[in-house]
Amino acid sequence: MQELTDEQWMQRALEQARHGLGLTSPNPPVGAVIVRNNQVLGEGFHEKAGEAHAERRAIADAYARGNGHLLPGSTIYITLEPCSSVGRTGACTTAIIEEKIGRVVYGSTDPDMRHQGRADALLEAAGVSVCPGVLKDACDRFLRSWFHAVMTGRPWVTAKVATTLDGRMTRRQKFWLSGVDTLRYAHQLRLESDAILIGGNTLRTDDPALTIRTPLQTPSPRKKQPWRIVLTSNLLSLPPQARLFTDEYHKRTLVWEDVKDFRVLLNELYTRYGIVNLMLECGGRLLRRFLEDGLVNEWMQSISPMIGAGPDYVVPGDFLPDEFIFQREELIECGRDIIIRGIL
Amino acid sequence: MQELTDEQWMQRALEQARHGLGLTSPNPPVGAVIVRNNQVLGEGFHEKAGEAHAERRAIADAYARGNGHLLPGSTIYITLEPCSSVGRTGACTTAIIEEKIGRVVYGSTDPDMRHQGRADALLEAAGVSVCPGVLKDACDRFLRSWFHAVMTGRPWVTAKVATTLDGRMTRRQKFWLSGVDTLRYAHQLRLESDAILIGGNTLRTDDPALTIRTPLQTPSPRKKQPWRIVLTSNLLSLPPQARLFTDEYHKRTLVWEDVKDFRVLLNELYTRYGIVNLMLECGGRLLRRFLEDGLVNEWMQSISPMIGAGPDYVVPGDFLPDEFIFQREELIECGRDIIIRGIL
Numbered sequence: 201m202q203e204l205t206d207e208q209w210m211q212r213a214l215e216q217a218r219h220g221l222g223l224t225s226p227n228p229p230v231g232a233v234i235v236r237n238n239q240v241l242g243e244g245f246h247e248k249a250g251e252a253h254a255e256r257r258a259i260a261d262a263y264a265r266g267n268g269h270l271l272p273g274s275t276i277y278i279t280l281e282p283c284s285s286v287g288r289t290g291a292c293t294t295a296i297i298e299e300k301i302g303r304v305v306y307g308s309t310d311p312d313m314r315h316q317g318r319a320d321a322l323l324e325a326a327g328v329s330v331c332p333g334v335l336k337d338a339c340d341r342f343l344r345s346w347f348h349a350v351m352t353g354r355p356w357v358t359a360k361v362a363t364t365l366d367g368r369m370t371r372r373q374k375f376w377l378s379g380v381d382t383l384r385y386a387h388q389l390r391l392e393s394d395a396i397l398i399g400g401n402t403l404r405t406d407d408p409a410l411t412i413r414t415p416l417q418t419p420s421p422r423k424k425q426p427w428r429i430v431l432t433s434n435l436l437s438l439p440p441q442a443r444l445f446t447d448e449y450h451k452r453t454l455v456w457e458d459v460k461d462f463r464v465l466l467n468e469l470y471t472r473y474g475i476v477n478l479m480l481e482c483g484g485r486l487l488r489r490f491l492e493d494g495l496v497n498e499w500m501q502s503i504s505p506m507i508g509a510g511p512d513y514v515v516p517g518d519f520l521p522d523e524f525i526f527q528r529e530e531l532i533e534c535g536r537d538i539i540i541r542g543i544l
Numbered sequence: 545m546q547e548l549t550d551e552q553w554m555q556r557a558l559e560q561a562r563h564g565l566g567l568t569s570p571n572p573p574v575g576a577v578i579v580r581n582n583q584v585l586g587e588g589f590h591e592k593a594g595e596a597h598a599e600r601r602a603i604a605d606a607y608a609r610g611n612g613h614l615l616p617g618s619t620i621y622i623t624l625e626p627c628s629s630v631g632r633t634g635a636c637t638t639a640i641i642e643e644k645i646g647r648v649v650y651g652s653t654d655p656d657m658r659h660q661g662r663a664d665a666l667l668e669a670a671g672v673s674v675c676p677g678v679l680k681d682a683c684d685r686f687l688r689s690w691f692h693a694v695m696t697g698r699p700w701v702t703a704k705v706a707t708t709l710d711g712r713m714t715r716r717q718k719f720w721l722s723g724v725d726t727l728r729y730a731h732q733l734r735l736e737s738d739a740i741l742i743g744g745n746t747l748r749t750d751d752p753a754l755t756i757r758t759p760l761q762t763p764s765p766r767k768k769q770p771w772r773i774v775l776t777s778n779l780l781s782l783p784p785q786a787r788l789f790t791d792e793y794h795k796r797t798l799v800w801e802d803v804k805d806f807r808v809l810l811n812e813l814y815t816r817y818g819i820v821n822l823m824l825e826c827g828g829r830l831l832r833r834f835l836e837d838g839l840v841n842e843w844m845q846s847i848s849p850m851i852g853a854g855p856d857y858v859v860p861g862d863f864l865p866d867e868f869i870f871q872r873e874e875l876i877e878c879g880r881d882i883i884i885r886g887i888l
Contacts, residue, residue: 365845365870365884366859367711491852499851501709505870507843507888508835508859515710515852526709526849531882533875538884540709544851 203238206277206305210335213277213307214342216245216254222392223247223423226474228280228346232258234301236274241267248422249474255282255292259299272300279339281310281332284318293319297326305331307339311350345477348497354466355478358498359487360389364506367513369484381535382502387415389500393426393479395469399486400432409443410481427473428453431465431486462493484516491515491524499526500541502534547582550621550649554679557621557651558686560589560598566736567591567767570818572624572690576602578645580618585611591766593818599626599636603643616644623683625654625676628662637663641670649675651683655694689821692841698810699822702842703831704733708850713828725879726846731759733844737770737823739813743830744776753787754825771817772797775809775830806837828860835859835868843870844885846878 216231223229224246232254233243242265244257252260255278262271282292282304296304304323309332310316320330340347345356362377363369369377378386390396396410410428412419428444435457438445444453454473459465469475480487480496490496530541560575567573568590576598577587586609588601596604599622606615626636626648640648648667653676654660664674684691689700706721707713713721722730734740740754754772756763772788779801782789788797798817803809813819824831824840834840874885 363711365711365843367707367709488852499709503847503884505872505886507868507870508832508866513711522852524851526851528849528880528882531875531877536872538872538875538882540847540882542849 204235206331206334209233209235209275209277210279210305210307210339212240212243213254213279214335214338216243217279217342218245219420220245220247220254222394222477223420224249225346225394225476226349226470228343230254230278230280232276232278234258234262234271234274234276236270241265241270241274247420253283253292254278256290256295259295273302275303275305276301277334278304278306280308280343281306281316282319282323283310284322293322296323296328301328303329303331305334307333307335308343308347309333309336311347345497349470349476353470354463354495355394355470355475356497357466357478357480357490357495358389358393358500359480359490359496360386360500361487362386362502362504364504364508366507368506368508369512377504377506378502379504379535379537382504382537382539384414384416385502385532385534385539387412388417389479390426391415391417391419391423393477394475395427395429395473395477396479396481397429397431398480399482400430400434400438401485402481402483403430403432403438403442403444407439407442408481409447411447411449425449425452426479427469427475429469429478430455431459431482432456433458462490462495466495484513488515494522496524496544498541498543500539502537502539504537548579550675550678553577553579553619553621554623554649554651554683556584556587557598557623558679558682560587561623561686562589563764564589564591564598566738566821567764568593569690569738569820570693570814572687574598574622574624576620576622578602578606578615578618578620580614585609585614585618591764597627597636598622600634600639603639617646619647619649620645621678622648622650624652624687625650625660626663626667627654628666637666640667640672645672647673647675649678651677651679652687652691653677653680655691689841693814693820697814698807698839699738699814699819700841701810701822701824701834701839702733702737702844703824703834703840704730704844705831706730706846706848708848708852710851712850712852713856721848721850722846723848723879723881726848726881726883728758728760729846729876729878729883731756732761733823734770735759735761735763735767737821738819739771739773739817739821740823740825741773741775742824743826744774744778744782745829746825746827747774747776747782747786747788751783751786752825753791755791755793769793769796770823771813771819773813773822774799775803775826776800777802806834806839810839828856832859838866840868840888842885842887844883846881846883848881 213231213233217229220229227249231245234241242258242262244261246254284293323330348356390412524544528542532539557575557577561573564573571593575589578585586602586606588605590598628637667674692700734756868888872886876883
């Protein structure tokens with residue numbers, strides 16, 4: 201077999217990391233692969249805050265496969281700089297040194313000041329060779345919502361909107377706008393989110409479940425339903441029989457009344473609930489407020505092939521104080537709909 | 545050389561026909577290729593109403609190439625059933641029979657009752673073998689605007705709209721919505737149109753030229769600038785110094801005041817001006833009227849990567865009486881914009 205490059209092994213570590221998407225908050229999804237003589241000794245990903253990091257999962261996997269004796273002198277590929285401080289699970293640098301792994305290759309640099317750059321020094325002092333920044337752009341991109349949360353203290357906010365060609369959000373007789381393929385895509389997004397936010401109006405009108413039902417990929421058995429967050433100007437206006445208050449996940453529903461400062465709210469969602477990825481599924485008026493406050497990071501819009509449907513617009517009203525320029529990252533033909541995704 | 549199939553030769557005839565796009569109204573753009581022993585003897589396309597049809601152009605081309613003596617027994621591929629009635633240029637069936645062409649292969653059937661099906665009988669009576677319906681779908685699709693005009697007495701109407709992601713048609717300070725690539729695409733559409741329609745409001749606000757300036761393909765030297773049609777509720781409100789009234793093409797500007805019945809107007813555009821392809825470049829209110837009357841056949845929307853720009857919507861107001869379901873035919877990434885094109 202042809203020898204794989206560092207980049208190719210890092211790609212495999214990224215694939216491991218993807219298994220942790222939506223599971224690890226407030227921690228980042230990280231993947232690791234341990235390699236020796238072009239053979240995988242073990243691999244793993246971080247699955248849940250409070251449990252083993254990807255590095256320790258990969259080491260455990262190597263032992264489970266009977267490869268423990270091959271670890272000394274091997275190379276570990278990690279999507280993120282290994283942690284060097286003792287948290288709930290022990291510093292990963294310690295595990296690497298103890299196992300006498302010979303070389304550490306990582307992608308992103310830890311934005312957490314407690315860790316940043318410390319791993320390199322610790323590892324090199326122990327005689328481990330360190331190669332940072334391999335596939336850095338891809339790893340950074342993959343971790344961008346977590347970077348954002350660590351650096352701002354607020355979740356990465358994705359606005360999910362479904363419109364007609366002429367920018368409406370409703371249809372007559374409450375027909376669905378989106379086709380089945382688009383709905384599956386939306387459920388996949390929920391799977392990768394920690395929380396979904398709506399307004400009281402959406403709760404009263406649609407009585408949504410906001411659960412993950414038909415995603416594109418089978419969810420991990422460990423995936424919890426996302427938090428369901430309701431913002432309302434009047435708590436008493438919310439119907440107590442609504443699904444969010446009565447279904448089996450009702451403990452995952454949080455309600456805020458009359459929020460004045462969305463930044464404070466978002467900070468609370470991150471620090472108190474560990475929410476890193478927040479998806480807005482609210483109507484136009486609430487979305488407009490998030491936009492006006494400059495709090496929307498990502499935009500996912502499905503456009504359905506209709507013209508002249510309902511009166512509700514994505515962003516109602518006159519000019520926003522600032523026009524947002526959208527940087528397109530994906531354009532997907534999704535059945536009869538199209539999906540545009542990018543950052544603001 | 546491998547022998548080409550009837551379908552492949554018809555594809556070549558369609559390529560010829562494309563050269564006539566935007567030139568031939570009220571006639572259809574038609575292409576023809578004459579073939580013998582897998583060799584092209586001559587080919588041509590209809591270029592202008594009142595001039596030779598594609599069949600006669602191809603025959604003339606065969607003579608010009610010194611292939612006239614090879615015509616007897618050859619096969620002619622024509623995108624549309626040849627005409628059998630003597631118009632300004634003589635029936636094409638006569639020319640085919642005179643040249644002793646042995647086989648006629650055509651794509652679409654003529655919707656004009658004067659011609660329909662007559663060609664087959666005339667040609668077969670003269671000993672010419674006839675094969676209709678080759679690449680019929682592609683030929684019908686190519687000729688659909690002309691079919692529509694012949695059958696309804698009205699031009700095929702394409703609504704061209706440029707929006708932001710949230711369905712707005714304007715930006716602050718009158719910045720352009722569309723990127724340069726999209727503008728070139730729009731000019732290409734103008735090249736394929738016989739007329740462009742706007743409202744008095746667009747005339748006053750934008751003072752547009754509505755000329756073909758930067759299309760994707762170099763226009764034929766025979767392409768005239770499209771008719772520029774202005775609908776206004778008040779003739780006196782139009783500024784006489786506007787470009788449409790003062791530029792070198794001012795004779796190609798037509799103004800209607802206070803049109804009550806858009807069907808009557810469209811019929812006049814077809815019967816009096818020979819307009820087969822009409823493009824709407826009007827604002828939302830006028831577009832809404834065309835939609836309400838069910839007169840829009842095709843929809844071409846460019847979506848620019850902005851959110852929260854101007855207050856003008858593509859289709860302002862509440863529900864349309866009928867919701868239009870759009871059938872997407874093209875989705876193009878056009879620089880930073882996307883273009884969606886299809887029929888209603």
